[in-house]
Amino acid sequence: MARLANTVVKTFNGLKKDPLGMAGFVLVSLLLFVTVFAAWLAPYDPFEVNVHDRLSSPSAAHWLGTDQLGRDILSRVLFGGQVALKVSLVAISVSMAIGFALGMLAGFGPRWLDRILVVSFDTLRSFPTIMFALAVIALTGPSLNTVIGVIIITSIPVYARVVRTQTQALRERDFILAERAMGASTLRILRDHVLPNIAAPMLILASMDVPAVVGMEAGLSFLGLGVSPPTPSWGSILNDGYSYLRNSPWPIIAAGLPLIAVTLGFTFFGESLRDIFDPKLRGKAE
Amino acid sequence: MTEPVLQIRDLTVSYRTERGRLQALRHVSFSVPEGKIIGIVGESGCGKSTLISSIMRLFAPNAQVDDGSIVFRGQDLLGLPPDDMRALRGNAISMVFQDPMTSLNPVLDIGRQMADVQHRSGSGRAEKQARSLMMLERVGIPDPASQLGRFPHQLSGGMRQRVAIAMALMTEPSLLIADEPTTALDATLEVQIIHRLQELQRDFGCSILFVSHHLGVIAELCDEVIVMYAGEVCESGPTAEAFSNPRHPYTRKLLACDPARIPQRTRQLPVIEGSLPDLVDLPQGCIFMQRCGQSMARCATQRPLLSGVHRQAACHLQVPDP
Numbered sequence: 041m042a043r044l045a046n047t048v049v050k051t052f053n054g055l056k057k058d059p060l061g062m063a064g065f066v067l068v069s070l071l072l073f074v075t076v077f078a079a080w081l082a083p084y085d086p087f088e089v090n091v092h093d094r095l096s097s098p099s100a101a102h103w104l105g106t107d108q109l110g111r112d113i114l115s116r117v118l119f120g121g122q123v124a125l126k127v128s129l130v131a132i133s134v135s136m137a138i139g140f141a142l143g144m145l146a147g148f149g150p151r152w153l154d155r156i157l158v159v160s161f162d163t164l165r166s167f168p169t170i171m172f173a174l175a176v177i178a179l180t181g182p183s184l185n186t187v188i189g190v191i192i193i194t195s196i197p198v199y200a201r202v203v204r205t206q207t208q209a210l211r212e213r214d215f216i217l218a219e220r221a222m223g224a225s226t227l228r229i230l231r232d233h234v235l236p237n238i239a240a241p242m243l244i245l246a247s248m249d250v251p252a253v254v255g256m257e258a259g260l261s262f263l264g265l266g267v268s269p270p271t272p273s274w275g276s277i278l279n280d281g282y283s284y285l286r287n288s289p290w291p292i293i294a295a296g297l298p299l300i301a302v303t304l305g306f307t308f309f310g311e312s313l314r315d316i317f318d319p320k321l322r323g324k325a326e
Numbered sequence: 327m328t329e330p331v332l333q334i335r336d337l338t339v340s341y342r343t344e345r346g347r348l349q350a351l352r353h354v355s356f357s358v359p360e361g362k363i364i365g366i367v368g369e370s371g372c373g374k375s376t377l378i379s380s381i382m383r384l385f386a387p388n389a390q391v392d393d394g395s396i397v398f399r400g401q402d403l404l405g406l407p408p409d410d411m412r413a414l415r416g417n418a419i420s421m422v423f424q425d426p427m428t429s430l431n432p433v434l435d436i437g438r439q440m441a442d443v444q445h446r447s448g449s450g451r452a453e454k455q456a457r458s459l460m461m462l463e464r465v466g467i468p469d470p471a472s473q474l475g476r477f478p479h480q481l482s483g484g485m486r487q488r489v490a491i492a493m494a495l496m497t498e499p500s501l502l503i504a505d506e507p508t509t510a511l512d513a514t515l516e517v518q519i520i521h522r523l524q525e526l527q528r529d530f531g532c533s534i535l536f537v538s539h540h541l542g543v544i545a546e547l548c549d550e551v552i553v554m555y556a557g558e559v560c561e562s563g564p565t566a567e568a569f570s571n572p573r574h575p576y577t578r579k580l581l582a583c584d585p586a587r588i589p590q591r592t593r594q595l596p597v598i599e600g601s602l603p604d605l606v607d608l609p610q611g612c613i614f615m616q617r618c619g620q621s622m623a624r625c626a627t628q629r630p631l632l633s634g635v636h637r638q639a640a641c642h643l644q645v646p647d648p
Contacts, residue, residue: 151387214428221382221423222416222443222493232442236433 054316061312067305071298075121084112086119086272095288105290107280113294116272121298123184123261123273128253131188132246135195140242142196143203144230148211158204161197169194173260182265191253202245206238240317248310251303258299274299329400330357331501331533332381337394339376341386346606350376351557354394355632358501363527363534365548365565367541367580371602373557374537378505380404381535382421383411399500417446420499424506426486430478436489437474443493461492464529466522484515491523495530502527502534508543516540520547541584545569553577556602556613563637573639575618612642 055062074081083103090110098105104113146157173190180186210216210233219229254274260266261275262282269276274295281291339351351373358364366374379385381396383403396403398419403411415421423429431439440458447454455474462470465488478486487507494502504523508516520543527534538544544551544565551568553561553576561574572578579598581587588595600617603609612618612625624642632640 214423214425215431217384218421218423218429218490219431220384220415221421223412223414223446224416224442225412228445233431233434237431240433 051313051316055312058312058315060308061315064305064308064310064312067301068309071121071302071305072125074118075125078115078118078122082112082115082118084115086111086115087270088112095284095290097288097290104294105288107277107291108284108287113277113291116277117274117294117298120272120274120277120295123267123271124254124257124302127184127188127191127257128250131191131195131253132249135192136199136242136246138192139196139199140203140235143200144207144234146200147204147207148226148230148234154204157200161201164193164197167194169256170259173256173265177260177265182260182268184267184271187257187260187266191256195249195253199242199245203238203242206241207234210234210237241314244310244314244317247306247313250306254302255299258295328360330359331399332358332535333395333397334377334381335395335397337377337380337396338392339373339380339385340390340392342388342390343606348605349557349608350389350605351380354554354557354559356552356559356562358533358535360500361527361531361533362549363524363536363547365544365551366535366537366554367539367544367551368554369539369580369602371556372554374554375505376557377554378421378503378535378537381503382415382419413446416443416494416499417497418499419501419503420494420497421503421505422487422490422494422507425510426483426490427478427510429490430486432478435475435477436481440474440489440493440496443496446497457496458492461496462489464526465489465492465495466518467492483511484519487511487515487519488522491519491526495526495532498530498532500532502532504534504536506538506540507536509538509540516543523547541569541581542586553580557605558613558640559632559638560614560641561637561639562632563634567637573634573637573644574614574641575620575643576614577639579617614641 055065088111090106093102093106093110094108096102096106096110102112102114104117107113107116142157142161146154169190172194173187176190177186207230216229216233219233224232257266258273258275258278261273262279264276264279266275267273277291277295281288281295285292334357335355337351337354338349341348341350354373354377356364366377368374376389379389380391381398381403383406391404394404398414403414406414430436434442437455437458440461441451441454444454444457447457449457458474459470462473467473467485467488473481473485473489478489481489487510491507507523508519511519523534524547536544536548548565550563551565552559553568553574555576561568561572561577568577569581572581576598583596583598585595598617603613603616609615609626610629611627612621612630615621615625618625620643622642628642630640630642630644632638633644
């Protein structure tokens with residue numbers, strides 16, 4: 041617990057010196073807050089259709105206007121955030137967990153296993169992500185779970201390769217040899233010594249991957265390959281808005297801004313975290 | 327005489343390389359008696375590291391044991407199943423590494439690492455911590471309780487090496503292998519660590535295999551010394567006798583190069599002319615002949631064998647035991 045408290049204090053002290061990182065942190069916290077509490081914050085039911093009040097501009101009743109069916113855009117954007125959050129949370133944590141396991145196996149295991157795993161990672165990576173997603177969705181039909189599955193499968197090799205490289209670098213370090221000389225089993229070395237050494241950089245990588253995953257989900261939903269119609273997603277709101285762009289720009293603005301905010305927020309925050317926890321990288325980035 | 331803790335016989339280890347088999351160790355035999363400190367000395371590339379990795383059985387992937395046995399308390403380590411071998415490591419056989427800056431995990435605090443070493447003890451967290459504190463105290467770390475929460479980078483080199491020694495002795499091993507544990511430290515610390523090791527060895531009654539290329543440290547600390555050259559033992563015996571009256575020309579030259587033994591100030595330190603023989607393509611006769619200066623005709627054709635009882639040397643010039 042003392043260590044956790046230390047880490048939090050260190051993070052905050054670092055953020056205080058980095059205004060951009062602080063801005064990212066505020067953006068991220070704000071986004072998390074409004075999406076988690078969307079049910080309480082949303083002024084309307086996101087599914088409530090009101091044909092008399094279609095495509096209206098922002099007003100006191102509808103802060104961000106309404107869409108082509110008269111649904112309140114603010115409410116839809118807030119609930120759309122939940123979809124984005126759910127996809128990125130599930131997809132990143134699952135692919136990270138599998139990526140860790142496979143990456144450490146490849147980095148620490150026998151050479152033949154490493155070869156097999158690396159070839160499989162490269163094979164998976166060689167499919168263009170969108171094409172792969174289209175192929176899978178063509179076979180299974182559009183659904184949010186398919187989107188999550190596709191993102192997991194395409195992200196595993198990315199994480200696994202980073203974990204593998206880090207593990208290989210650690211493998212030759214003296215303290216790992218010392219652990220072996222102390223009789224530690226391979227599992228023990230991986231769990232207690234390799235994992236803590238690579239966890240921090242991987243978490244930072246994960247935080248910087250959130251925008252990519254959110255963008256992916258929005259893109260697929262925009263194409264009608266993600267969430268099914270009444271469910272709001274930033275991508276589907278963009279698509280609805282795109283069709284009625286001549287009548288009202290508000291749906292596009294309302295769904296586009298949170299996408300930009302997610303990207304900026306997580307990127308600034310992730311970069312700031314990286315600088316705080318890995319000062320060696322700082323020089324390279326600038 | 328009691329059974330030695332460790333008895334190595336005829337150990338021959340080679341590495342597969344692109345040029346052929348590099349014979350890193352050839353017919354190395356010696357034993358480590360109960361409760362003694364044995365020093366191994368030799369220049370870089372003489373096979374010290376290969377010897378240690380053979381005892382720990384932590385070989386490089388291209389290493390291969392061609393012959394010999396390593397008997398530890400009646401068991402041949404080379405024939406042991408991997409799990410049994412792992413059970414010995416860090417338990418009955420422990421090790422201290424050369425560089426304390428790199429041999430501790432940088433992201434775990436000292437307390438966690440010291441508790442981790444006791445993973446086999448089955449004791450609870452509080453017991454492990456108490457034992458860690460006791461060990462830190464015994465290796466001479468001031469205020470051990472406050473050190474447990476610190477990370478390796480917050481400690482000085484000497485402190486870290488003490489922590490490493492404490493970790494190695496935690497399970498009261500019968501054999502401690504020390505791989506140049508003082509080379510990375512400065513001279514004053516070196517003396518402190520050496521004295522501490524001597525003290526701990528007396529308290530714990532373990533045997534120590536002390537590898538170093540610092541002759542002064544070996545002379546100070548070790549009961550017996552084994553001089554290695556190019557993968558072979560060239561001389562062995564009680565340290566005082568071997569150093570005061572060396573029998574192998576290599577030992578003699580090595581001692582002559584020790585800066586501590588040179589009486590006058592000089593800018594030109596002596597060196598042993600020449601370089602190690604090619605371990606892939608070994609000469610037929612004596613391996614030291616090229617650098618010896620006292621070689622005879624038979625040195626070129628006949629390889630000298632290690633001979634003698636009390637003290638041994640592998641040289642045709644050597645005077646037999648009286």
